[in-house]
Amino acid sequence: MVRHRTLRRLLPGFALSSLGDGMAVVAVSWFALQLAPEADRGIWVAAAAAAYTLPGAVGALVLGRVLGHRSPTQLAGWDAIVRACALGAIPIAYALGALNTWLYVVLLAASSVLHSWGQAGVYTLLARVLPQQDHLAGNAVLSTIGSFCTVVGPMIAAPLIVWGGAATVIAADAATFAVLAATFLFFIPAKSLPPLPQESDDTSRSSGLTVIRRDTALLGLLVLSFGFFFFFGPVYVALPLHVSEEMRGSAALLAAFYTSFGIGALIGGMLTGYLSRWRLWPTTTGIVIAFGAAMLPIGFDVPNIVALASFAAAGVLWPPYSSLATTLFQRSTPPALLPQVLAANSSVRVLSVPLGTALGGPLVAGFGGGATLRFAAIGILLLGLVSAVGLAYRASAARRT
CATH class of the missing domain: 1.20.1250.20 (MFS general substrate transporter like domains)
Structure with a gap:
């Protein structure tokens, strides 16, 4: 992975966005607790957690005809852009006093609509540029980064919440996906990938x-x-x-x-x-x-x-x-x-x-x-x-x- 010119460019942005997701594990639920009425906190925490993941499954099922023929860099880049914009809107709305629990859950849901396609784009990119015998090693590198960030992310999120509130952590998560989007838009263009065999439409x-x-x-x-x-x-x-x-x-x-x-x-x-x-x-x-x-x-x-x-x-x-x-x-x-x-x-x-x-x-x-x-x-x-x-x-x- 480190020796490969294309994947070497991917790794920093992927690691940073994985760290942002690890931080969001704590921040998403904590911010829901902060916004929700005291009597309904459990319901809103569950809704926020579901909104941050489940719409990705729906997007994978209903957007196939629109996205199925796109290049892996487009899929991963578009997912990163959507997550950066939707998550970035949360702290902005909070700072303007316009954020409530409904808007919070809607923005979380919007951020995850393309996430299954984004993940598919990353692993498709890996399969396109690495020889088959190296697929498992490449998948293992990405999996190890994700596991490490799952452990470290909450440890970073906790003091950030104490210092600046959960909105600060979500803003940082949005920034990490902005970096990932820039990685795919500017450093891994679709034209740099090897061509696919011809398939019917x-x-x-x-x-x-x-x-x-x-x-x-x-x-x-x-x-x-x-x-x-x-x-x-x-x-x-x-x-x-x-x-x-x-x-x-x-x-x-x-x-x-x-x-x-x-x-x-x-x-x-x-x-x-x-x-x-x-x-x-x-x-x-x-x-x-x-x-x-x-x-x-x-x-x-x-x-x-x-x-x-x-x-x-x-x-x-x-x-x-x-x-x-x-x-x-x-x-x-x-x-x-x-x-x-x-x-x-x-x-x-x-x-x-x-x-x-x-x-x-x-x-x-x-x-x-x-x-x-x-x-x-x-x-x-x-x-x-x-x-x-x-x-x-x-x-x-x-x-x-």
Whole structure:
């Protein structure tokens, strides 16, 4: 990545915008608390969090005919421009005294409409300029940057909120995307990319979900990804309650869980590039099985150090799965259709985690935090085992053919 002339120009802007998103994790919810009426704070915090992510899934599904044939630099650049403008409007409206909760949520939603396409543009760009054997290493670099910024971003956001308020952090987030937009507009022009093979107009405008549905391998990978992130969703609800009520722990222990996962993710991201010589399909399935097994002890009455080590081990496996799945999509999709397919894959991930989180609420209320964590771990483990059986069956059928 560092040696490649085009990608070397991308990395600073990508890292800065990832840091802005890491800071926004804290600022978006905190600003919603500040703006919302006291009686309705919970509703507005949930609405703000959803508005910052979910419209990206809708944009991926409904804007395919408009954006599917655009170059990856246009997709990523337009997403960065929209995010910079919409997020930048929030502190401006706040300074003018015109910001209320409704306008805040609308601007957050507007900022995320093109985000699935922006992510697809970045990974399509990587697939276009790197040889196939380097796709996994390139994906791992981007994943490692994202994991690092997820850990560091909230640590930077907290003192900024104390010093200048949540609006200051959102303004900084907008500025990071302005830098990313300038990167794509001025330093990585579309004409610098290698030309695509000729495709028919109808093919280039096909829906990403349509393309995936026609390919059983890609459809299986999409289902695996949906299930993996869906079953992880309840962890966001169950872990805090399990720590506070069943482990009798403090906020410091909960923070230790998230820190251990983040440290594990950094290690996993740095190790991912070395998996390029492994067979990608069996490795991806094995990671899902190992992730479920690593999560399983957390839901039981085990010593804190064992639970923390288990969560850290799950963190090590998190970036390799994302990078390997993206690499499989990159290698299995015609270049002209890659933006649509990656946008569809991104939209599925955006939808699956909130759906799983929503399921976590009634599960925790009915069975408790520990049981919900066990449910999530067993669900992921069984999903991986079913995928492994399907993979073995496909391999056997291919040998017979």
